[in-house]
Amino acid sequence: MKHLELHGDRVAYQDEGSGPQTLVLIHGMAGSSQTWRAVIPQLSRRYRVIAPDLLGHGQSAKPRGDYSLGAFAVWLRDLLDELEVSRATIIGQSLGGGVAMQFVYQHPDFCDRLILISSGGLGPDVGWTLRLLSAPGAELLLPVIAPRPVLSAGNKVRSWFTTAGIQSPRGAEMWSAYSSLSDAETRQAFLRTLRSVVDHRGQAVSAMNRLHLTSDMPTMVIWGDQDRIIPVEHGYAVHEARPGSRLEVLAGVGHFPHVERPSEVVDLIDDFINTSGQPDAPRLRTNR
Numbered sequence: 001m002k003h004l005e006l007h008g009d010r011v012a013y014q015d016e017g018s019g020p021q022t023l024v025l026i027h028g029m030a031g032s033s034q035t036w037r038a039v040i041p042q043l044s045r046r047y048r049v050i051a052p053d054l055l056g057h058g059q060s061a062k063p064r065g066d067y068s069l070g071a072f073a074v075w076l077r078d079l080l081d082e083l084e085v086s087r088a089t090i091i092g093q094s095l096g097g098g099v100a101m102q103f104v105y106q107h108p109d110f111c112d113r114l115i116l117i118s119s120g121g122l123g124p125d126v127g128w129t130l131r132l133l134s135a136p137g138a139e140l141l142l143p144v145i146a147p148r149p150v151l152s153a154g155n156k157v158r159s160w161f162t163t164a165g166i167q168s169p170r171g172a173e174m175w176s177a178y179s180s181l182s183d184a185e186t187r188q189a190f191l192r193t194l195r196s197v198v199d200h201r202g203q204a205v206s207a208m209n210r211l212h213l214t215s216d217m218p219t220m221v222i223w224g225d226q227d228r229i230i231p232v233e234h235g236y237a238v239h240e241a242r243p244g245s246r247l248e249v250l251a252g253v254g255h256f257p258h259v260e261r262p263s264e265v266v267d268l269i270d271d272f273i274n275t276s277g278q279p280d281a282p283r284l285r286t287n288r
Helices: 069-082 095-106 128-133 138-145 148-163 169-180 184-197 208-214 233-241 262-276
Strands: 002-006 009-016 022-026 048-052 088-093 111-117 219-224 246-250
Touching (some): 022 095, 095 111, 095 184, 111 262, 128 138, 128 184, 208 233, 219 233, 233 246, 246 262
Parallel strands (some): 022 088, 111 219, 219 246
Antiparallel strands (some): 002 009, 009 048
16 A cells, blocks of 8 residues: 545545556545555556545544545545656446546546446445435444454354455455444545435435446446346446446356456456547537
8 A cells, every 4th residue: 555645634545556547446435545456456557546545444544524426536636746647548348437436527528438336426326224314313333333353253153264265255245334334534535525415215316317427438337137236237337328338247147346356347448448449538528
C-alpha cells in the first residue's frame, strides 16, 4: 500500500505495473482495494493499475463528511490529478460501479473506457440486508451484530477451514466486509455511504436516464448469474439501454466475479481493451 495526503485526508492506494494504458479499480461498499488482490498481479503485467481505498474504507481516512457518488467522483478526479493520470479505463464493482458511472458523467475527459462489475446504480433492486441497515437506528444495531468476540471466533473457524483446504472466495469477501464494521469510524462512514444510495425501498440513485450521454464510450458489463445482492437483470437492462455495449454473464458466480473467477475477469478486460482500440477523448453529449 502507498499513501498520500489529499485535501488533508490520508489516502491509501495501490499503484502497480506500467504500460501505455492505466486502469483504475474502484471497490464496493464496506470493501477496500484488497478486493482486487487476485487480479492486480495479472493486470499489472501489461498496464499501470491504480486501486484506491475510497474515503471511509480500508486504510484511507474516515472523516465526517460527504459520501455521495458525486463527492467520490470529485475525490477520484483529484486523486488522479495528484498521481498525474490524465486518461484511464475506469473499472467499478458494486458501489464502485456507481462511482465509476458518476465519474464518467462528471469527468468524461479522463475516461477511455468504462467497465462495470455487478454494479450499483442501475435500478432499485438490492438485497434486504442493505435496506435494513439504511434504516434509522442502525447505528445502535451494528455494534451488536459485529462484536469483536464474534469476529475472533469467526476468524478461528475460517483458519480451520483453510487448513482443511475448504475455501470460498465469495464467503471470504463477505466476511471481510462484515469484519470491517467492528471499527466505530468505519461503521459511521459505512452508514453515511449506504444512506447516500440506499433506503428502505432499495437503491435510491440510478444512472439509467443518463447512460445515453456517454453512448460513444466503450462500455463492458460483467455480472454473475447468481448475484444475490444486485440482480443480473440490471446488467441486461444497461446492455439494452446502451446499444453497442458488451455484456458478459458468468454462470455460477455471485456478486464478486473478480474474486470468484479472477483469471476469467482478467481475460475479459484484456480482450475488451484490445478489441475496443484507443478511443478518442470522449465528450459529454449536450442533447437532454
